[in-house]
Amino acid sequence: MRQTKFRVRPPAGRQGAGRQGVRSSEICDELDKAGEMKQLISGNDAIFEGALSAGANYFAGYPISPTSEILQRAALQSEENPKFQFLQAEDEIAAAISTISASLAGAKAFTATSGPGFSLMQEALGWGHVVEAPCVFVNSMRVGPSTGMPTQPAQSDLLQIKGGSAGDYYPIAFYPHSAEECFRLAVTAFNAAEESLSPVILLADAFLSHLYELVDLEKIKTEIVPRTKASLGTGQRLFTGTAHDKMGNVKTSDPVIYREWLGELKDRHSRVAEKYPLFEYLPRKDSGILLIAFGITSRILSPLRGRFSIFRPIRIYPVLEKELREVTQSYSRIIVIEGNDGQYASWVECAIGRKVMKVPCLGGGFKLKSIESQIEDRLREESR
Numbered sequence: 001m002r003q004t005k006f007r008v009r010p011p012a013g014r015q016g017a018g019r020q021g022v023r024s025s026e027i028c029d030e031l032d033k034a035g036e037m038k039q040l041i042s043g044n045d046a047i048f049e050g051a052l053s054a055g056a057n058y059f060a061g062y063p064i065s066p067t068s069e070i071l072q073r074a075a076l077q078s079e080e081n082p083k084f085q086f087l088q089a090e091d092e093i094a095a096a097i098s099t100i101s102a103s104l105a106g107a108k109a110f111t112a113t114s115g116p117g118f119s120l121m122q123e124a125l126g127w128g129h130v131v132e133a134p135c136v137f138v139n140s141m142r143v144g145p146s147t148g149m150p151t152q153p154a155q156s157d158l159l160q161i162k163g164g165s166a167g168d169y170y171p172i173a174f175y176p177h178s179a180e181e182c183f184r185l186a187v188t189a190f191n192a193a194e195e196s197l198s199p200v201i202l203l204a205d206a207f208l209s210h211l212y213e214l215v216d217l218e219k220i221k222t223e224i225v226p227r228t229k230a231s232l233g234t235g236q237r238l239f240t241g242t243a244h245d246k247m248g249n250v251k252t253s254d255p256v257i258y259r260e261w262l263g264e265l266k267d268r269h270s271r272v273a274e275k276y277p278l279f280e281y282l283p284r285k286d287s288g289i290l291l292i293a294f295g296i297t298s299r300i301l302s303p304l305r306g307r308f309s310i311f312r313p314i315r316i317y318p319v320l321e322k323e324l325r326e327v328t329q330s331y332s333r334i335i336v337i338e339g340n341d342g343q344y345a346s347w348v349e350c351a352i353g354r355k356v357m358k359v360p361c362l363g364g365g366f367k368l369k370s371i372e373s374q375i376e377d378r379l380r381e382e383s384r
Helices: 024-029 043-053 068-080 092-104 115-120 122-130 158-163 179-196 255-275 296-300 302-306 321-328 343-352 368-383
Strands: 004-007 037-042 058-061 085-088 109-113 135-143 149-153 199-205 212-215 279-282 289-292 309-313 315-317 333-338 357-360
Touching: 037 043, 043 068, 043 109, 043 135, 043 179, 043 199, 058 068, 058 092, 068 085, 085 092, 092 109, 092 115, 092 122, 092 135, 109 115, 115 122, 115 135, 122 199, 135 179, 158 315, 158 343, 179 199, 179 212, 179 255, 289 343, 296 302, 302 368, 309 321, 321 343, 333 343, 333 368, 357 368
Parallel strands: 058 085, 058 109, 109 135, 135 199, 289 309, 289 333, 333 357
Antiparallel strands: 004 037, 037 212, 135 149, 279 309
């Protein structure tokens, strides 16, 4: 990996505490403790480093903006470390199936893609839930549908998380907003995958993937959940997407066995999701307005903290229903700002049982002035 490291020294007379993540243009103003060694690292690199820290030893993928750097890192890692296996698949369908298959064979496996590739992976994701394969799928979102705007960021694949594949299944998804969180949540995603025995989704966006920040990865403490599922050939010997019993024997005419299996799956996923009720809440006592934003959008909104309270969901799915109900009850107006046409806002409305105002950032248009203007427009419309 090509890394840029800085010996951090505070200006004379200042022992800066700084934020945990900064833009490269802010380096001189955001220095932490004297003598620390930090890396200038992108969101994509931080995701890859987090995966390695979690014990990942297999990656399958297909090149696509804005996650191709993760594939490139995996290719280099396989050259440097023979224990790390890499496959550049012929397409995203093959990459997804290979990732799940490697997991069943005992590997800690992951893949990375964007909207068009994530669409192709949906059938395989459903299979991953049925065969209970712990693995991680990274989806860094860009403007869609279809090829869309390949270099422009979006947050418009949320509905695919829940309903992209067929039937009932119970996905878990996280969304960081900084390079450091990309690292931390990559580890969290692998841990949740091992605990839930399922593919877990780590979301990002084109801005976050290519955002460079100073991070001291060596000082980030993480706990790793080890593999407990027996690998192919040592326990269960048949893995099928067809309805089956606990040993993999096909049972397509027995609703009792299906209901028992689905009930166990649902309970396990709910328990694991409850272990990670991750969010950030920045209240402002004199504000009756709550802004809800996530991922890179929450970073762009940070200058508005002086006017509004802000809630940032980190566990995007399952929706933080309890937390949202508790936080929103004291606000007269709630505005959801997101890089799509109201996908998360619809989940918020279901969770809290009331209407919210929506500020969509479409076509890669994540501009603070535009967002502020839309917020003022929504507030004026409601006051009429």
